Amino acid sequence: MKRVVILGGGVAGTLTANYLVPKIKERIKNEEVQITLISDRNFQIYEPGFLYMIFNRLGEGELKRNLGELVDPAVQLVIDRATKIDADNSRVVTENGSYDYDYLVIATGSRVVPEEIPGLKEGGHWFYNLEGATRLREALAKFNGGKIVVSVMGIPHKCPVAPMEVTFILHDFLRRRNLRDKSELLYTYPINKIFTMDPVVELIQPMFDERGIQYKTFFNPIEVDAKNRKVITLEGEEESYDLLIAIPPHKGAQVIIDSGLGDKGGWVPTDKYTLRVDGYDNMYALGDATNLPVSKAGSVAHFQAEVVAENLAAEIEGIEPTAMFNGKAFCFIETGWEEATYIWFDYFTPPRPVLPSKFVHFVKMAYNKAYWLTARGLL
Amino acid sequence: MEDKTQELVEKLLENQDTIEKILEKIILLEKTGALDTLADLAAFVKVVQDTLSDEIIKKNSELITNLGLVSAKFTSDNALMLIDAIGDAICRCDKEPEPVGLTGLLKAMNDPDVKFALGFLINMAKALGRALRERA
Numbered sequence: 001m002k003r004v005v006i007l008g009g010g011v012a013g014t015l016t017a018n019y020l021v022p023k024i025k026e027r028i029k030n031e032e033v034q035i036t037l038i039s040d041r042n043f044q045i046y047e048p049g050f051l052y053m054i055f056n057r058l059g060e061g062e063l064k065r066n067l068g069e070l071v072d073p074a075v076q077l078v079i080d081r082a083t084k085i086d087a088d089n090s091r092v093v094t095e096n097g098s099y100d101y102d103y104l105v106i107a108t109g110s111r112v113v114p115e116e117i118p119g120l121k122e123g124g125h126w127f128y129n130l131e132g133a134t135r136l137r138e139a140l141a142k143f144n145g146g147k148i149v150v151s152v153m154g155i156p157h158k159c160p161v162a163p164m165e166v167t168f169i170l171h172d173f174l175r176r177r178n179l180r181d182k183s184e185l186l187y188t189y190p191i192n193k194i195f196t197m198d199p200v201v202e203l204i205q206p207m208f209d210e211r212g213i214q215y216k217t218f219f220n221p222i223e224v225d226a227k228n229r230k231v232i233t234l235e236g237e238e239e240s241y242d243l244l245i246a247i248p249p250h251k252g253a254q255v256i257i258d259s260g261l262g263d264k265g266g267w268v269p270t271d272k273y274t275l276r277v278d279g280y281d282n283m284y285a286l287g288d289a290t291n292l293p294v295s296k297a298g299s300v301a302h303f304q305a306e307v308v309a310e311n312l313a314a315e316i317e318g319i320e321p322t323a324m325f326n327g328k329a330f331c332f333i334e335t336g337w338e339e340a341t342y343i344w345f346d347y348f349t350p351p352r353p354v355l356p357s358k359f360v361h362f363v364k365m366a367y368n369k370a371y372w373l374t375a376r377g378l379l
Numbered sequence: 380m381e382d383k384t385q386e387l388v389e390k391l392l393e394n395q396d397t398i399e400k401i402l403e404k405i406i407l408l409e410k411t412g413a414l415d416t417l418a419d420l421a422a423f424v425k426v427v428q429d430t431l432s433d434e435i436i437k438k439n440s441e442l443i444t445n446l447g448l449v450s451a452k453f454t455s456d457n458a459l460m461l462i463d464a465i466g467d468a469i470c471r472c473d474k475e476p477e478p479v480g481l482t483g484l485l486k487a488m489n490d491p492d493v494k495f496a497l498g499f500l501i502n503m504a505k506a507l508g509r510a511l512r513e514r515a
Contacts, residue, residue, distance in 0.1 A: 025456070057433065058437075066514065068510075068513055068514060069448060070448075073452065073455070338433070358428055359428060362428075362431055362433075362436050365433050365436040365437060365440070366436045366437075366439075366440040367440075368437070368440075369436075369437050369440030369441045369444055370440045370443065370444045370447075371444075372444050372447075372448060373443075373444050373447045373448065376447070376448055376451055377451075378447050378448075378451055379447070
């Protein structure tokens with residue numbers, strides 16, 4: 001029997017499992033193949049929902065679903081924490097057991113490491129995990145005017161457009177609460193422009209200007225002075241704040257680091273087209289876990305899962321795998337409380353944002369609820 | 380005013396190819412009467428946009444999503460086989476049912492078809508029990 005182990009119960013892991021099952025269902029039924037998905041928690045969180053949760057537009061309960069609801073029943077679901085990938089012996093070791101594999105899919109995602117910026121945990125907020133979003137929701141509800149700094153403190157980070165989105169929504173949030181006149185909004189980005197992609201900068205920068213949103217580029221925070229509420233940068237700047245919303249540095253999963261499979265940031269070296277882990281024929285990596293120069297976003301994991309599932313199915317059937325990932329990403333960009341645009345791009349096509357509209361915002365709001373159909377492999 | 384006219388002419392000239400293509404399409408739409416339909420459609424889209432709200436979108440999307448998640452399982456091979464078999468059973472079952480007591484029930488259990496169905500139901504009860512425990 002061939003054993004496929006999928007490590008991770010996020011978008012990348014569940015989608016790979018759900019796409020793979022229908023392709024080889026006869027073999028699963030005949031017990032020629034077993035698919036095991038290992039996740040350290042029995043639920044999945046829709047992380048893009050944090051952007052809405054902090055403004056009280058989505059509740060915590062709306063962002064969670066049991067994995068049992070999302071993963072095809074033909075998949076063996078194991079709730080356990082993986083502690084090591086023993087690649088030489090094709091085995092995943094968990095806290096409570098071990099799982100031999102013929103094929104391994106690494107979908108271990110990314111995580112924020114605010115502790116990497118001294119003072120950030122004490123002096124700042126973020127919305128990139130549940131605990132941070134819960135705290136920030138409280139801070140925003142209590143905010144009575146002052147200076148808000150939205151600061152990107154490391155690249156790569158999840159959902160590259162989210163810092164711009166939160167800034168736009170903050171502008172409208174403050175207006176709706178009659179606080180905009182009493183508030184300053186400053187957005188900072190580490191490189192020489194406000195975003196990595198020029199077509200997006202061309203659309204967004206004038207919109208920042210129109211709304212009186214300030215921005216600073218080449219701004220690389222190295223420390224937060226929590227007591228005096230100041231961000232200190234590598235460039236020698238100091239920026240004061242009343243409320244700091246940071247996009248903290250990110251790292252790959254601990255199990256990747258502990259298994260010696262990652263680079264310095266814990267990202268798994270992966271082929272940008274085949275999604276095979278460099279140096280291993282029986283390992284694929286996708287989603288946030290990889291070192292690829294693509295966005296760490298759910299949509300990327302989605303498009304990659306199609307490729308990994310197709311190639312795995314081919315290998316199981318004894319056919320040469322030929323599917324290739326073309327770098328596709330799709331991102332909605334909220335440009336206010338009730339308008340949005342979107343971009344898609346791949347390795348060969350630059351993004352071309354459409355004019356922001358209410359309809360695109362509605363589509364995004366609908367998708368926030370319908371995401372679970374994506375996880376189930378239906379949308 | 381002259382400046383504005385000048386600007387307009389320049390813009391038209393700059394985009395001549397695009398404007399010609401658009402005009403061709405609009406003329407065709409007008410000739411076929413589709414332009415009126417499109418104008419009506421635009422009014423409809425506007426009404427939809429003006430009456431929708433985040434809450435309506437959220438509620439309806441949630442409803443569709445829940446139906447979608449459930450339907451994924453009810454369209455699996457096993458579920459389709461069961462639904463198909465139930466359909467056949469309903470179609471073939473044209474005899475008036477007779478009242479059945481305990482003795483009748485025990486007697487019916489000797490029937491090979493009833494035995495097979497019972498086996499299936501017991502299998503299902505097992506799987507249902509496991510699924511319920513997993514969700515507890």
